[in-house]
Amino acid sequence: MNPSIPPSTAEYGGDEVSAIVLDPGFSTVRAGFAGEDTPKSLIPSYYGKYTYEGEEKIIFGDDIYVTPRPGLSIHNPMGRDGIVEDWDMAEKVWEYSFTSRLTGSKPGNPLQNGLNDALPDGELPTEMEGIEAEEKPLADSPLLMTESGWNPSKAREKTIEIAMENWGSPAFYLGRNGVLAAFASGKASALVIDVGASNISVTPVHDGMILKRGVQHSPLGGDYISSQIRALFKANSPQPITITPHYLISSKTSVDAGQPPQAVYKTFAPEKAPHESYRALLEERTLSEFKECVVQVWPGPNRLTATGPNGIPNEEIARSSPGRPFEFPDGYNQVFGVERYRVVESLFDAKAHIPDSESPFPAPTPAQTLPELIKSALNGVDVDIRPHLLANVVVTGASSLLYGFTDRLNQELLQNFPSPRVRISAPGNTTERRFGSWVGASILASLGSFHQMWISKKEYEEHGPSIVDKRCK
Protein backbone atom coordinates (compact mmCIF):
# COMPACT_ATOMS: atom_id res chain seq x y z
CA MET A 1 0.00 0.00 0.00
CA ASN A 2 1.28 3.47 -0.87
CA PRO A 3 1.70 5.35 2.39
CA SER A 4 1.34 8.75 0.69
CA ILE A 5 -2.27 8.04 -0.27
CA PRO A 6 -4.63 8.77 2.60
CA PRO A 7 -6.69 5.79 3.72
CA SER A 8 -10.22 5.70 2.37
CA THR A 9 -13.01 6.69 4.72
CA ALA A 10 -14.18 3.10 4.61
CA GLU A 11 -11.14 2.06 6.56
CA TYR A 12 -11.31 4.75 9.17
CA GLY A 13 -14.98 5.12 9.89
CA GLY A 14 -17.14 7.93 8.65
CA ASP A 15 -20.21 7.61 6.48
CA GLU A 16 -18.75 5.16 4.02
CA VAL A 17 -18.24 2.42 6.54
CA SER A 18 -20.22 -0.76 5.92
CA ALA A 19 -22.30 -2.41 8.56
CA ILE A 20 -21.35 -5.91 9.63
CA VAL A 21 -23.87 -8.71 9.35
CA LEU A 22 -23.49 -11.60 11.79
CA ASP A 23 -25.59 -14.76 11.53
CA PRO A 24 -24.60 -17.23 14.25
CA GLY A 25 -25.82 -20.78 13.71
CA PHE A 26 -25.27 -23.97 15.65
CA SER A 27 -22.79 -25.41 13.16
CA THR A 28 -21.28 -22.30 11.60
CA VAL A 29 -21.10 -18.55 12.15
CA ARG A 30 -21.60 -16.44 9.05
CA ALA A 31 -20.21 -12.91 9.04
CA GLY A 32 -19.61 -10.34 6.35
CA PHE A 33 -20.03 -6.79 5.16
CA ALA A 34 -23.52 -5.57 4.41
CA GLY A 35 -24.15 -5.27 0.68
CA GLU A 36 -22.00 -8.26 -0.26
CA ASP A 37 -23.55 -11.32 -1.88
CA THR A 38 -22.09 -13.93 0.44
CA PRO A 39 -20.58 -13.86 3.93
CA LYS A 40 -16.83 -13.35 3.63
CA SER A 41 -16.25 -15.16 6.88
CA LEU A 42 -17.63 -18.63 7.48
CA ILE A 43 -16.25 -20.31 10.59
CA PRO A 44 -17.30 -23.27 12.71
CA SER A 45 -19.35 -22.37 15.80
CA TYR A 46 -17.13 -24.82 17.65
CA TYR A 47 -13.91 -23.90 19.44
CA GLY A 48 -11.02 -26.01 20.72
CA LYS A 49 -9.41 -26.09 24.15
CA TYR A 50 -6.16 -27.67 25.28
CA THR A 51 -3.40 -27.20 27.83
CA TYR A 52 0.13 -26.34 26.82
CA GLU A 53 2.91 -26.06 29.41
CA GLY A 54 0.33 -25.69 32.13
CA GLU A 55 -1.55 -22.94 30.37
CA GLU A 56 -5.02 -23.21 28.89
CA LYS A 57 -5.17 -22.40 25.19
CA ILE A 58 -8.22 -21.75 23.08
CA ILE A 59 -8.42 -21.97 19.30
CA PHE A 60 -11.06 -20.76 16.87
CA GLY A 61 -12.04 -21.01 13.24
CA ASP A 62 -10.71 -23.61 10.84
CA ASP A 63 -7.64 -24.03 13.04
CA ILE A 64 -9.68 -26.35 15.24
CA TYR A 65 -9.55 -29.00 12.51
CA VAL A 66 -5.86 -28.80 11.74
CA THR A 67 -3.74 -30.31 14.50
CA PRO A 68 -4.68 -33.25 16.76
CA ARG A 69 -3.03 -31.70 19.82
CA PRO A 70 -2.75 -33.71 23.02
CA GLY A 71 -5.93 -33.28 25.06
CA LEU A 72 -7.59 -31.02 22.46
CA SER A 73 -11.32 -30.96 23.17
CA ILE A 74 -14.06 -29.39 21.06
CA HIS A 75 -16.94 -27.35 22.45
CA ASN A 76 -19.93 -25.38 21.24
CA PRO A 77 -21.16 -22.34 23.18
CA MET A 78 -24.60 -22.79 21.65
CA GLY A 79 -27.20 -25.20 23.06
CA ARG A 80 -28.88 -27.73 20.78
CA ASP A 81 -32.04 -25.66 21.03
CA GLY A 82 -30.24 -22.81 19.25
CA ILE A 83 -29.93 -20.64 22.35
CA VAL A 84 -26.55 -19.60 23.74
CA GLU A 85 -25.42 -21.54 26.80
CA ASP A 86 -21.91 -20.18 27.36
CA TRP A 87 -22.00 -16.41 26.81
CA ASP A 88 -18.30 -15.77 27.38
CA MET A 89 -17.32 -18.24 24.71
CA ALA A 90 -20.14 -17.31 22.32
CA GLU A 91 -18.83 -13.76 22.44
CA LYS A 92 -15.31 -14.92 21.65
CA VAL A 93 -16.33 -17.20 18.78
CA TRP A 94 -18.52 -14.50 17.21
CA GLU A 95 -15.82 -11.90 17.70
CA TYR A 96 -13.35 -14.17 15.94
CA SER A 97 -15.73 -14.45 12.98
CA PHE A 98 -15.38 -10.75 12.20
CA THR A 99 -11.92 -9.87 13.52
CA SER A 100 -10.28 -12.75 11.61
CA ARG A 101 -11.53 -11.83 8.15
CA LEU A 102 -13.36 -8.50 8.25
CA THR A 103 -12.27 -5.84 10.66
CA GLY A 104 -8.82 -7.08 11.58
CA SER A 105 -7.65 -6.75 15.14
CA LYS A 106 -7.30 -3.19 16.36
CA PRO A 107 -4.01 -1.91 17.71
CA GLY A 108 -3.82 -2.85 21.34
CA ASN A 109 -2.41 -1.08 24.35
CA PRO A 110 1.20 -0.12 23.53
CA LEU A 111 2.28 -1.31 26.98
CA GLN A 112 1.40 -4.84 25.95
CA ASN A 113 1.77 -4.98 22.22
CA GLY A 114 5.57 -4.93 22.21
CA LEU A 115 5.88 -1.63 20.35
CA ASN A 116 7.43 0.04 23.38
CA ASP A 117 9.93 -2.66 24.20
CA ALA A 118 12.83 -0.46 23.09
CA LEU A 119 12.27 1.93 26.00
CA PRO A 120 15.17 2.00 28.44
CA ASP A 121 14.57 0.23 31.75
CA GLY A 122 12.50 2.03 34.33
CA GLU A 123 11.49 4.81 31.99
CA LEU A 124 7.78 4.93 31.41
CA PRO A 125 6.34 6.76 28.44
CA THR A 126 5.28 10.21 29.59
CA GLU A 127 1.72 10.31 28.33
CA MET A 128 0.40 6.93 29.43
CA GLU A 129 -2.79 8.38 30.85
CA GLY A 130 -3.81 9.83 27.52
CA ILE A 131 -3.57 6.50 25.80
CA GLU A 132 -6.92 4.84 25.24
CA ALA A 133 -7.35 1.32 26.39
CA GLU A 134 -7.61 -1.15 23.55
CA GLU A 135 -9.95 0.08 20.86
CA LYS A 136 -13.11 -2.00 20.64
CA PRO A 137 -13.40 -4.29 17.63
CA LEU A 138 -16.60 -2.80 16.18
CA ALA A 139 -16.07 0.82 17.21
CA ASP A 140 -16.77 1.92 13.62
CA SER A 141 -19.28 -0.65 12.48
CA PRO A 142 -23.04 -0.86 12.88
CA LEU A 143 -23.98 -4.48 13.51
CA LEU A 144 -27.03 -6.40 12.28
CA MET A 145 -27.37 -9.80 13.96
CA THR A 146 -29.82 -12.64 13.42
CA GLU A 147 -31.54 -14.95 15.89
CA SER A 148 -34.03 -17.80 16.04
CA GLY A 149 -37.73 -17.07 16.45
CA TRP A 150 -37.68 -18.52 19.97
CA ASN A 151 -34.69 -16.66 21.37
CA PRO A 152 -35.79 -15.50 24.84
CA SER A 153 -35.68 -11.85 25.99
CA LYS A 154 -32.78 -12.47 28.34
CA ALA A 155 -30.63 -13.77 25.50
CA ARG A 156 -31.58 -10.87 23.25
CA GLU A 157 -30.63 -8.37 25.95
CA LYS A 158 -27.33 -10.10 26.54
CA THR A 159 -26.63 -9.91 22.81
CA ILE A 160 -27.13 -6.16 22.53
CA GLU A 161 -25.07 -5.70 25.68
CA ILE A 162 -22.11 -7.51 24.13
CA ALA A 163 -22.47 -5.58 20.87
CA MET A 164 -22.68 -2.18 22.52
CA GLU A 165 -20.45 -2.51 25.54
CA ASN A 166 -17.82 -5.08 24.64
CA TRP A 167 -17.54 -4.53 20.90
CA GLY A 168 -18.32 -0.81 20.98
CA SER A 169 -20.71 -0.96 18.05
CA PRO A 170 -22.25 2.48 17.32
CA ALA A 171 -25.55 0.96 16.17
CA PHE A 172 -27.28 -2.39 16.45
CA TYR A 173 -30.29 -4.36 15.28
CA LEU A 174 -31.44 -7.92 15.88
CA GLY A 175 -33.52 -9.60 13.15
CA ARG A 176 -35.40 -12.90 13.24
CA ASN A 177 -34.05 -15.55 10.88
CA GLY A 178 -37.52 -16.50 9.67
CA VAL A 179 -38.49 -12.96 8.74
CA LEU A 180 -35.20 -12.37 6.95
CA ALA A 181 -35.51 -15.60 4.96
CA ALA A 182 -39.12 -14.75 4.00
CA PHE A 183 -38.10 -11.25 2.87
CA ALA A 184 -35.17 -12.63 0.89
CA SER A 185 -37.72 -14.67 -1.10
CA GLY A 186 -39.74 -11.54 -1.77
CA LYS A 187 -42.46 -12.38 0.74
CA ALA A 188 -43.84 -10.47 3.71
CA SER A 189 -46.05 -13.43 4.61
CA ALA A 190 -44.68 -16.95 4.45
CA LEU A 191 -44.34 -20.25 6.25
CA VAL A 192 -40.58 -20.53 6.70
CA ILE A 193 -39.12 -24.02 7.03
CA ASP A 194 -35.52 -23.94 8.22
CA VAL A 195 -33.59 -27.20 8.28
CA GLY A 196 -30.36 -26.46 10.12
CA ALA A 197 -27.77 -28.44 12.05
CA SER A 198 -29.35 -28.85 15.48
CA ASN A 199 -32.96 -27.99 14.64
CA ILE A 200 -35.73 -27.98 12.13
CA SER A 201 -38.13 -25.11 12.59
CA VAL A 202 -41.37 -23.87 11.12
CA THR A 203 -42.01 -20.15 11.47
CA PRO A 204 -45.20 -18.45 10.33
CA VAL A 205 -44.47 -14.89 9.21
CA HIS A 206 -47.34 -12.52 8.53
CA ASP A 207 -47.03 -8.92 7.34
CA GLY A 208 -43.35 -9.03 8.26
CA MET A 209 -43.90 -10.26 11.81
CA ILE A 210 -43.37 -13.72 13.22
CA LEU A 211 -46.52 -15.18 14.73
CA LYS A 212 -45.04 -16.43 17.96
CA ARG A 213 -47.86 -18.82 18.82
CA GLY A 214 -47.21 -20.71 15.61
CA VAL A 215 -43.41 -21.08 15.85
CA GLN A 216 -42.42 -24.75 16.11
CA HIS A 217 -39.07 -26.47 16.30
CA SER A 218 -37.63 -29.90 16.97
CA PRO A 219 -34.16 -31.47 17.14
CA LEU A 220 -34.40 -33.39 13.83
CA GLY A 221 -31.75 -31.30 12.04
CA GLY A 222 -28.53 -32.22 10.26
CA ASP A 223 -26.82 -33.57 13.38
CA TYR A 224 -29.71 -35.93 14.01
CA ILE A 225 -29.45 -37.13 10.41
CA SER A 226 -25.74 -37.72 11.04
CA SER A 227 -26.64 -39.86 14.05
CA GLN A 228 -28.98 -41.90 11.83
CA ILE A 229 -26.19 -42.41 9.32
CA ARG A 230 -23.95 -43.65 12.16
CA ALA A 231 -26.67 -46.10 13.15
CA LEU A 232 -26.82 -47.31 9.57
CA PHE A 233 -23.04 -47.75 9.43
CA LYS A 234 -23.03 -49.88 12.57
CA ALA A 235 -25.62 -52.23 11.14
CA ASN A 236 -24.08 -52.22 7.66
CA SER A 237 -23.44 -55.42 5.74
CA PRO A 238 -21.19 -57.00 4.52
CA GLN A 239 -19.46 -55.35 7.49
CA PRO A 240 -20.03 -52.48 9.91
CA ILE A 241 -18.44 -49.22 8.78
CA THR A 242 -16.16 -47.22 11.06
CA ILE A 243 -15.34 -43.65 10.12
CA THR A 244 -11.64 -43.14 10.59
CA PRO A 245 -10.67 -39.49 10.10
CA HIS A 246 -7.59 -38.59 8.07
CA TYR A 247 -5.49 -37.71 11.10
CA LEU A 248 -5.58 -41.37 12.16
CA ILE A 249 -4.43 -42.70 8.81
CA SER A 250 -0.80 -42.69 7.64
CA SER A 251 -1.40 -44.44 4.33
CA LYS A 252 -4.02 -46.38 2.44
CA THR A 253 -4.30 -48.46 -0.70
CA SER A 254 -7.39 -48.59 -2.82
CA VAL A 255 -9.68 -51.55 -2.37
CA ASP A 256 -12.65 -52.93 -4.27
CA ALA A 257 -16.15 -51.97 -3.21
CA GLY A 258 -17.22 -53.73 -0.02
CA GLN A 259 -13.70 -55.04 0.73
CA PRO A 260 -12.08 -54.33 4.09
CA PRO A 261 -9.92 -51.18 4.07
CA GLN A 262 -6.16 -51.59 3.55
CA ALA A 263 -4.76 -48.73 5.57
CA VAL A 264 -1.95 -48.10 7.97
CA TYR A 265 -3.29 -46.32 11.01
CA LYS A 266 -1.68 -43.81 13.32
CA THR A 267 -1.96 -44.35 16.99
CA PHE A 268 -1.62 -41.86 19.78
CA ALA A 269 -0.40 -42.70 23.26
CA PRO A 270 -3.18 -41.82 25.72
CA GLU A 271 -1.38 -38.68 26.97
CA LYS A 272 -0.77 -37.54 23.37
CA ALA A 273 -4.24 -38.20 22.04
CA PRO A 274 -6.82 -35.50 21.42
CA HIS A 275 -10.15 -35.79 23.23
CA GLU A 276 -12.86 -37.93 21.62
CA SER A 277 -14.82 -34.74 20.82
CA TYR A 278 -12.05 -33.88 18.33
CA ARG A 279 -12.53 -37.18 16.55
CA ALA A 280 -16.30 -36.66 16.54
CA LEU A 281 -15.85 -33.24 14.92
CA LEU A 282 -13.75 -34.69 12.11
CA GLU A 283 -16.11 -37.63 11.66
CA GLU A 284 -18.89 -35.11 11.23
CA ARG A 285 -17.08 -33.72 8.19
CA THR A 286 -17.21 -37.11 6.51
CA LEU A 287 -20.85 -37.48 7.50
CA SER A 288 -21.61 -34.07 5.99
CA GLU A 289 -20.01 -35.16 2.74
CA PHE A 290 -22.03 -38.37 2.86
CA LYS A 291 -25.21 -36.31 3.22
CA GLU A 292 -24.29 -34.20 0.21
CA CYS A 293 -23.28 -37.09 -2.06
CA VAL A 294 -25.30 -40.13 -1.02
CA VAL A 295 -28.33 -39.49 1.16
CA GLN A 296 -31.62 -39.08 -0.61
CA VAL A 297 -35.09 -38.22 0.60
CA TRP A 298 -37.82 -40.56 -0.62
CA PRO A 299 -39.75 -38.15 -2.85
CA GLY A 300 -43.20 -39.56 -2.09
CA PRO A 301 -46.09 -39.66 -2.55
CA ASN A 302 -46.56 -41.52 0.73
CA ARG A 303 -44.00 -42.87 3.13
CA LEU A 304 -41.04 -44.98 2.19
CA THR A 305 -42.58 -47.93 4.02
CA ALA A 306 -45.92 -47.58 2.25
CA THR A 307 -47.09 -49.53 -0.76
CA GLY A 308 -47.91 -47.67 -3.95
CA PRO A 309 -51.32 -47.75 -5.69
CA ASN A 310 -50.11 -50.48 -8.05
CA GLY A 311 -49.30 -52.81 -5.17
CA ILE A 312 -45.53 -52.28 -5.36
CA PRO A 313 -43.90 -51.29 -2.05
CA ASN A 314 -42.10 -47.94 -2.23
CA GLU A 315 -38.96 -49.56 -0.85
CA GLU A 316 -38.95 -51.82 -3.88
CA ILE A 317 -39.03 -48.83 -6.18
CA ALA A 318 -36.30 -47.12 -4.19
CA ARG A 319 -34.18 -50.26 -4.41
CA SER A 320 -34.46 -50.39 -8.18
CA SER A 321 -32.93 -46.93 -8.64
CA PRO A 322 -29.14 -47.04 -9.12
CA GLY A 323 -27.17 -46.84 -5.87
CA ARG A 324 -24.64 -44.18 -5.01
CA PRO A 325 -21.00 -44.91 -4.25
CA PHE A 326 -19.02 -43.37 -1.41
CA GLU A 327 -15.39 -43.68 -0.36
CA PHE A 328 -14.33 -43.21 3.25
CA PRO A 329 -11.02 -41.62 4.33
CA ASP A 330 -9.49 -45.08 4.94
CA GLY A 331 -10.28 -46.18 1.40
CA TYR A 332 -13.29 -48.33 2.26
CA ASN A 333 -15.95 -47.84 -0.37
CA GLN A 334 -19.37 -49.15 -1.10
CA VAL A 335 -22.45 -48.48 -3.16
CA PHE A 336 -25.41 -47.44 -1.03
CA GLY A 337 -28.82 -48.61 -2.12
CA VAL A 338 -32.21 -48.22 -0.48
CA GLU A 339 -30.59 -47.54 2.91
CA ARG A 340 -29.59 -44.09 1.71
CA TYR A 341 -33.29 -43.20 1.86
CA ARG A 342 -33.85 -44.77 5.27
CA VAL A 343 -31.50 -42.44 7.14
CA VAL A 344 -33.72 -39.39 6.55
CA GLU A 345 -37.15 -40.96 6.45
CA SER A 346 -37.73 -40.30 10.16
CA LEU A 347 -37.88 -36.56 9.50
CA PHE A 348 -41.26 -37.36 7.96
CA ASP A 349 -42.20 -40.62 9.65
CA ALA A 350 -41.15 -41.13 13.28
CA LYS A 351 -41.56 -44.91 12.97
CA ALA A 352 -38.75 -45.01 10.42
CA HIS A 353 -36.16 -44.02 13.04
CA ILE A 354 -33.16 -46.37 13.04
CA PRO A 355 -32.54 -47.32 16.66
CA ASP A 356 -29.04 -47.02 18.13
CA SER A 357 -28.57 -47.51 21.84
CA GLU A 358 -25.37 -45.42 21.85
CA SER A 359 -26.86 -42.41 20.11
CA PRO A 360 -27.33 -39.22 22.14
CA PHE A 361 -30.51 -38.58 20.13
CA PRO A 362 -33.64 -40.26 21.49
CA ALA A 363 -36.09 -41.70 18.97
CA PRO A 364 -38.25 -38.83 17.68
CA THR A 365 -41.89 -38.51 18.67
CA PRO A 366 -44.43 -38.16 15.86
CA ALA A 367 -44.99 -34.54 16.95
CA GLN A 368 -41.34 -33.75 16.14
CA THR A 369 -41.55 -34.73 12.49
CA LEU A 370 -41.77 -32.05 9.85
CA PRO A 371 -45.36 -32.74 8.73
CA GLU A 372 -46.56 -32.54 12.35
CA LEU A 373 -44.56 -29.38 13.06
CA ILE A 374 -46.22 -27.79 10.05
CA LYS A 375 -49.67 -28.84 11.27
CA SER A 376 -49.01 -27.41 14.73
CA ALA A 377 -47.62 -24.20 13.26
CA LEU A 378 -50.74 -23.70 11.16
CA ASN A 379 -53.03 -24.62 14.04
CA GLY A 380 -51.36 -21.89 16.05
CA VAL A 381 -52.39 -19.14 13.64
CA ASP A 382 -55.63 -17.57 12.46
CA VAL A 383 -57.66 -19.70 10.01
CA ASP A 384 -57.87 -16.82 7.54
CA ILE A 385 -54.16 -16.57 6.98
CA ARG A 386 -53.42 -20.31 6.66
CA PRO A 387 -54.05 -20.39 2.89
CA HIS A 388 -51.69 -17.44 2.41
CA LEU A 389 -48.98 -19.22 4.35
CA LEU A 390 -49.44 -22.47 2.42
CA ALA A 391 -49.19 -20.59 -0.85
CA ASN A 392 -45.87 -19.14 0.31
CA VAL A 393 -43.75 -21.88 1.86
CA VAL A 394 -40.12 -20.78 2.01
CA VAL A 395 -37.40 -23.41 2.44
CA THR A 396 -34.02 -22.47 3.92
CA GLY A 397 -31.09 -23.97 5.90
CA ALA A 398 -28.27 -26.13 4.56
CA SER A 399 -29.88 -29.47 5.44
CA SER A 400 -32.76 -28.59 3.12
CA LEU A 401 -30.25 -29.20 0.31
CA LEU A 402 -30.72 -32.94 0.90
CA TYR A 403 -31.46 -34.47 -2.46
CA GLY A 404 -35.23 -34.78 -2.94
CA PHE A 405 -36.17 -32.78 0.15
CA THR A 406 -38.44 -30.22 -1.49
CA ASP A 407 -40.21 -32.88 -3.60
CA ARG A 408 -41.15 -34.79 -0.47
CA LEU A 409 -42.14 -31.65 1.38
CA ASN A 410 -44.40 -30.76 -1.50
CA GLN A 411 -46.05 -34.19 -1.40
CA GLU A 412 -46.57 -33.98 2.35
CA LEU A 413 -48.16 -30.55 2.04
CA LEU A 414 -50.47 -31.67 -0.75
CA GLN A 415 -51.57 -34.72 1.23
CA ASN A 416 -52.08 -32.96 4.53
CA PHE A 417 -53.52 -29.71 3.26
CA PRO A 418 -55.60 -30.31 0.18
CA SER A 419 -55.80 -26.64 -0.63
CA PRO A 420 -56.14 -25.09 -4.05
CA ARG A 421 -52.74 -23.53 -3.80
CA VAL A 422 -49.72 -24.95 -2.04
CA ARG A 423 -46.46 -23.54 -3.29
CA ILE A 424 -42.90 -23.98 -2.14
CA SER A 425 -40.31 -21.41 -2.94
CA ALA A 426 -36.85 -22.83 -2.46
CA PRO A 427 -33.98 -20.91 -4.00
CA GLY A 428 -32.17 -23.17 -6.46
CA ASN A 429 -29.02 -21.23 -5.71
CA THR A 430 -27.28 -23.12 -2.89
CA THR A 431 -25.67 -19.97 -1.49
CA GLU A 432 -29.08 -18.46 -0.88
CA ARG A 433 -30.34 -21.67 0.68
CA ARG A 434 -27.35 -22.01 3.01
CA PHE A 435 -27.16 -18.34 3.87
CA GLY A 436 -30.77 -17.21 3.34
CA SER A 437 -31.07 -15.03 6.40
CA TRP A 438 -27.52 -13.68 6.10
CA VAL A 439 -28.23 -12.63 2.51
CA GLY A 440 -31.48 -10.92 3.51
CA ALA A 441 -29.80 -9.12 6.38
CA SER A 442 -26.93 -8.07 4.14
CA ILE A 443 -29.28 -6.30 1.74
CA LEU A 444 -31.27 -4.59 4.51
CA ALA A 445 -28.24 -3.30 6.37
CA SER A 446 -26.79 -1.89 3.15
CA LEU A 447 -29.82 0.32 2.46
CA GLY A 448 -29.45 4.00 3.24
CA SER A 449 -33.04 3.97 4.47
CA PHE A 450 -32.24 1.34 7.09
CA HIS A 451 -30.44 3.92 9.22
CA GLN A 452 -33.66 4.77 11.02
CA MET A 453 -34.06 1.16 12.19
CA TRP A 454 -30.75 1.00 14.04
CA ILE A 455 -30.69 1.26 17.80
CA SER A 456 -28.01 3.85 18.39
CA LYS A 457 -25.47 3.76 21.15
CA LYS A 458 -27.12 6.83 22.66
CA GLU A 459 -30.51 5.15 22.77
CA TYR A 460 -28.95 2.08 24.32
CA GLU A 461 -27.30 4.19 26.99
CA GLU A 462 -30.58 5.94 27.74
CA HIS A 463 -32.84 2.89 27.88
CA GLY A 464 -30.58 -0.04 28.62
CA PRO A 465 -30.64 -3.51 27.03
CA SER A 466 -34.44 -3.84 27.25
CA ILE A 467 -34.71 -1.47 24.29
CA VAL A 468 -34.02 -4.49 22.06
CA ASP A 469 -37.43 -5.97 22.87
CA LYS A 470 -39.19 -2.72 22.09
CA ARG A 471 -37.42 -2.04 18.83
CA CYS A 472 -36.66 -5.43 17.35
CA LYS A 473 -40.11 -7.00 17.32
Added chain:
Amino acid sequence: MSLNSGVSINDECVTSYKEFSLSRGKTKYMIFKLSDDKSEIVIDESGGEKDYEVFRNKLCDAKDSKGRPAPRYAVYDVEYELGGGEGKRNKIIFISWVPEESDRMLRMIYASTREGLKTALGPAASIHADEKGDIEWNTVLYEASGGKAGK
Protein backbone atom coordinates in the same frame (compact mmCIF):
# COMPACT_ATOMS: atom_id res chain seq x y z
CA MET B 1 -41.91 -1.35 14.87
CA SER B 2 -41.10 -4.63 13.21
CA LEU B 3 -38.11 -5.25 10.96
CA ASN B 4 -38.45 -3.30 7.71
CA SER B 5 -36.39 -1.52 5.09
CA GLY B 6 -37.01 1.99 6.40
CA VAL B 7 -37.91 3.03 2.82
CA SER B 8 -40.36 5.92 3.09
CA ILE B 9 -43.71 6.42 1.39
CA ASN B 10 -43.89 9.56 -0.72
CA ASP B 11 -46.81 11.77 0.44
CA GLU B 12 -48.24 11.83 -3.04
CA CYS B 13 -48.94 8.08 -2.81
CA VAL B 14 -51.23 8.69 0.12
CA THR B 15 -53.01 11.81 -1.18
CA SER B 16 -53.57 10.31 -4.63
CA TYR B 17 -54.79 7.09 -3.05
CA LYS B 18 -57.40 9.07 -1.09
CA GLU B 19 -58.64 10.70 -4.29
CA PHE B 20 -58.61 7.33 -5.99
CA SER B 21 -60.71 5.74 -3.29
CA LEU B 22 -63.28 8.55 -3.63
CA SER B 23 -63.25 8.59 -7.44
CA ARG B 24 -66.09 6.03 -7.65
CA GLY B 25 -64.44 3.93 -10.29
CA LYS B 26 -63.15 6.76 -12.49
CA THR B 27 -59.67 5.61 -11.64
CA LYS B 28 -59.55 1.82 -11.59
CA TYR B 29 -56.00 1.23 -10.46
CA MET B 30 -52.74 2.74 -9.24
CA ILE B 31 -49.30 1.18 -9.55
CA PHE B 32 -46.46 2.10 -7.17
CA LYS B 33 -42.74 1.50 -7.41
CA LEU B 34 -39.48 1.99 -5.59
CA SER B 35 -37.72 5.20 -6.64
CA ASP B 36 -34.48 4.80 -8.59
CA ASP B 37 -32.41 5.89 -5.61
CA LYS B 38 -34.20 3.22 -3.53
CA SER B 39 -35.20 5.71 -0.85
CA GLU B 40 -38.98 5.93 -1.26
CA ILE B 41 -42.10 4.48 -2.82
CA VAL B 42 -43.57 6.65 -5.56
CA ILE B 43 -46.49 6.46 -8.00
CA ASP B 44 -45.63 4.63 -11.22
CA GLU B 45 -48.91 5.16 -13.03
CA SER B 46 -52.67 5.07 -12.68
CA GLY B 47 -55.51 4.50 -15.12
CA GLY B 48 -59.22 4.17 -15.70
CA GLU B 49 -59.43 1.22 -18.13
CA LYS B 50 -62.36 -0.94 -17.15
CA ASP B 51 -60.72 -4.13 -18.44
CA TYR B 52 -58.94 -5.89 -15.56
CA GLU B 53 -56.65 -7.70 -18.00
CA VAL B 54 -55.23 -4.41 -19.26
CA PHE B 55 -54.20 -3.61 -15.71
CA ARG B 56 -52.88 -7.12 -14.97
CA ASN B 57 -50.71 -7.10 -18.09
CA LYS B 58 -49.31 -3.70 -17.22
CA LEU B 59 -48.46 -4.79 -13.70
CA CYS B 60 -46.87 -8.05 -14.74
CA ASP B 61 -44.89 -6.49 -17.57
CA ALA B 62 -43.03 -4.09 -15.28
CA LYS B 63 -39.28 -4.16 -15.91
CA ASP B 64 -36.26 -2.94 -13.98
CA SER B 65 -33.51 -0.73 -15.43
CA LYS B 66 -31.80 -3.82 -16.90
CA GLY B 67 -34.98 -4.99 -18.60
CA ARG B 68 -35.65 -7.84 -16.16
CA PRO B 69 -39.08 -8.48 -14.61
CA ALA B 70 -39.49 -6.08 -11.69
CA PRO B 71 -41.65 -6.03 -8.57
CA ARG B 72 -44.42 -3.48 -8.08
CA TYR B 73 -47.27 -2.69 -5.73
CA ALA B 74 -50.74 -1.83 -6.93
CA VAL B 75 -54.24 -1.06 -5.74
CA TYR B 76 -57.29 -2.05 -7.77
CA ASP B 77 -60.89 -0.98 -7.38
CA VAL B 78 -62.87 -4.24 -7.45
CA GLU B 79 -66.58 -4.02 -8.20
CA TYR B 80 -68.81 -6.98 -7.46
CA GLU B 81 -72.46 -7.94 -7.26
CA LEU B 82 -73.71 -8.78 -3.80
CA GLY B 83 -76.45 -11.00 -5.22
CA GLY B 84 -80.04 -11.27 -3.96
CA GLY B 85 -80.81 -7.86 -5.46
CA GLU B 86 -78.61 -6.10 -2.93
CA GLY B 87 -76.71 -4.29 -5.65
CA LYS B 88 -73.06 -3.56 -6.24
CA ARG B 89 -70.14 -2.99 -3.93
CA ASN B 90 -66.66 -1.59 -4.44
CA LYS B 91 -63.62 -2.74 -2.48
CA ILE B 92 -60.02 -1.75 -2.95
CA ILE B 93 -57.48 -4.54 -3.00
CA PHE B 94 -53.77 -4.05 -2.45
CA ILE B 95 -51.48 -6.23 -4.57
CA SER B 96 -47.79 -6.91 -4.10
CA TRP B 97 -46.19 -8.26 -7.25
CA VAL B 98 -42.76 -9.82 -6.74
CA PRO B 99 -41.91 -12.15 -9.62
CA GLU B 100 -39.37 -14.84 -8.78
CA GLU B 101 -37.08 -13.85 -11.64
CA SER B 102 -36.69 -10.30 -10.31
CA ASP B 103 -33.44 -9.01 -8.85
CA ARG B 104 -32.90 -10.32 -5.34
CA MET B 105 -32.17 -6.92 -3.87
CA LEU B 106 -35.46 -5.59 -5.23
CA ARG B 107 -37.31 -8.65 -3.92
CA MET B 108 -35.89 -8.01 -0.48
CA ILE B 109 -36.78 -4.31 -0.53
CA TYR B 110 -40.30 -4.82 -1.83
CA ALA B 111 -41.00 -7.54 0.75
CA SER B 112 -39.67 -5.47 3.63
CA THR B 113 -41.48 -2.28 2.58
CA ARG B 114 -44.86 -3.88 1.84
CA GLU B 115 -46.30 -3.50 5.31
CA GLY B 116 -45.30 0.17 5.49
CA LEU B 117 -47.09 1.04 2.27
CA LYS B 118 -50.14 -1.08 3.06
CA THR B 119 -50.53 0.58 6.45
CA ALA B 120 -50.12 4.05 4.95
CA LEU B 121 -52.86 3.40 2.39
CA GLY B 122 -55.23 1.25 4.45
CA PRO B 123 -56.93 -0.80 1.69
CA ALA B 124 -59.74 -3.25 2.55
CA ALA B 125 -57.93 -6.39 1.37
CA SER B 126 -54.55 -7.50 0.15
CA ILE B 127 -53.00 -10.25 -1.91
CA HIS B 128 -49.47 -11.30 -2.83
CA ALA B 129 -48.41 -12.61 -6.23
CA ASP B 130 -45.21 -13.97 -7.65
CA GLU B 131 -46.79 -15.51 -10.73
CA LYS B 132 -49.31 -13.94 -13.08
CA GLY B 133 -51.74 -16.79 -12.33
CA ASP B 134 -51.89 -15.71 -8.68
CA ILE B 135 -53.97 -12.69 -9.64
CA GLU B 136 -56.55 -14.10 -12.02
CA TRP B 137 -59.68 -11.95 -11.89
CA ASN B 138 -61.61 -14.59 -9.95
CA THR B 139 -58.99 -14.81 -7.23
CA VAL B 140 -58.82 -11.06 -6.86
CA LEU B 141 -62.62 -10.86 -6.77
CA TYR B 142 -62.77 -13.55 -4.10
CA GLU B 143 -60.16 -11.86 -1.87
CA ALA B 144 -61.59 -8.36 -2.27
CA SER B 145 -65.16 -9.47 -1.52
CA GLY B 146 -64.09 -11.48 1.49
CA GLY B 147 -65.32 -14.66 -0.22
CA LYS B 148 -68.72 -13.24 -1.24
CA ALA B 149 -67.88 -13.36 -4.94
CA GLY B 150 -65.41 -15.00 -7.28
CA LYS B 151 -63.62 -18.36 -7.37
